[in-house]
Amino acid sequence: MDRIWSRHIYNSAAVVPYLPTTGSVADLGSGAGLPGIVVAAMLPAVEVLLIEPMERRCAWLSEMREVLELSNVEVKRGRAEEFHGAFEVEAVTARAVASLDKLARIGLPLLGGEGELVLLKGRNVEREIPAARKVLRRLGAGEPTVLRAPTIPVVEDTVVVRVPRRGSV
Template identity: 65%
Template structure:
C-alpha cells in the first residue's frame, strides 16, 4: 500500500479493522480517503474541520448504505459531490455500474479523475442535475447523502428508479420528521411506505440512518 493508505484514521479506528471491513476494496477506499485528506479542502470538496474525520464521518458513513444496494445492477448517486457515497459504493460493488450525477464541472472533473486513478471502471460521471436525467435512464437503486429534505429527494430520485427498484438514501437521525411532508410526493411517484433503518458499521463509530423506499410496480 502507498503512503496515503490509512490516512486520516480517527484515534478510535484500527487499520486492521478497517481492512477487514472493506475487504478487497480496502486499498481503493484507503487511497480515496488519502486523496480527500490531501486534496479535499484545497479543491473545495470538504471543509477543514472534516479532514481528521474522513473515515468515521464520511467513508464509513457512506459505506453504511452498501449492504442495502444490489451486488449487480445500475446504481445512481445523485448530487455526488466529492464522491460520497458514490465512490465508496463503486469500490464495494465492483459488479454494479455506478452513475455519479453531479452538476458542478469542477466536481465532475474530480470524480472522473479519482475514478480513473483508483481503477474504478464501473463508474460513469453524469454532469447535470438529477431532474435533467428523468426519462434518460432508470436504475435498480438511487442513493444520495446530505442532498435535500426527503420530500425533495423523492421528487428528484424516484423518477430515476425502475419499477421494483429502490431509493436508498443516507439521512440524519431526525428523518422521521420528514416523512409526513414527503407522503404526497411518495404516493404520486408510486413509492412504498418509507422504511427507516439503523445502519451500523464498525464498533465505536456512530451508526448511520438509511431510508428505503421501493418504487411500486403496479397501480396503487
C-alpha cells in the same frame, strides 16, 4: 484524518448492504464521491452513475475514477431531473443532498421496475416523512423504512432510509 474515515467513508459504506449487488445505482449530488465512489469500490459488479451538476466536482470524480481504477463508474454532469427518462437504475442513493420529499421527486423517476431509493439521512429523518408521504404516494412509492445501519464497532450507526418504488411512475 480519523474524522474523515468515521464521518465520511464509513458513513458512506453503511448504505452498501442495502443496495443491489448487480445492475446499476445512481448517486445524486455526488460532490466529493460520497457515497458513490465508496459504493463503486465495494460493489465492483454494480454500475455506479455519479450525477453531479458542478463541472469542478465532475472533474474530481473523473480523476478519482481513474486513480482508483473504478471501471464501474460513469460521471454524468447535470441535475438529476435532466436525466429523467434517459436511463433507469435499480437504486438511487444520496447523502446530504435534500429533504425526503425533494429526493423523492428527483430520484424516483430514475428508478426502473421495483427499484428503490436508499438514502443516507440524518437522525431526524422521521420528521421529514409526514411531509413527504403525499409526494411519495403521487409518484407511486411505498412507505419509507428508517434503518440504523452499523459500520464498525467504534463508529456510530448511520441512518438509512429505504423507499420502494411501486409500479410505473
